[in-house]
Amino acid sequence: MKYPIIDCPRHEGAYDCNSFCDVCEGEQRYEWTPFRMCRDCGTAIDHDTWFEELGMCLDCSNAYWNHDDEMERETR
Ligand SMILES: [Zn+2]
Numbered sequence: 001m002k003y004p005i006i007d008c009p010r011h012e013g014a015y016d017c018n019s020f021c022d023v024c025e026g027e028q029r030y031e032w033t034p035f036r037m038c039r040d041c042g043t044a045i046d047h048d049t050w051f052e053e054l055g056m057c058l059d060c061s062n063a064y065w066n067h068d069d070e071m072e073r074e075t076r
């Protein structure tokens with residue numbers, strides 16, 4: 001089974017991913033698969049969700065952004 005190669009969502013068109021990108025590891029693109037693992041908790045989620053949440057499941061994505069807000073409030 002061969003899947004298409006698509007652009008990495010993390011560089012958002014800038015093609016500036018480096019080897020620390022956990023999606024493409026600097027390749028700027030990666031192989032599309034119907035399901036992918038959340039990079040945080042490892043849960044298999046469908047690709048569209050994974051793509052929109054930049055590699056995370058909805059739970060981890062929500063937690064991530066909520067955590068970000070808290071951090072900002074703390075440093076101000
Ligand atoms: Zn990337």
Ligand SMILES: [Zn+2]
Pocket residue numbers: 038039040041042043056057058059060061
């Ligand atoms: Zn997750």
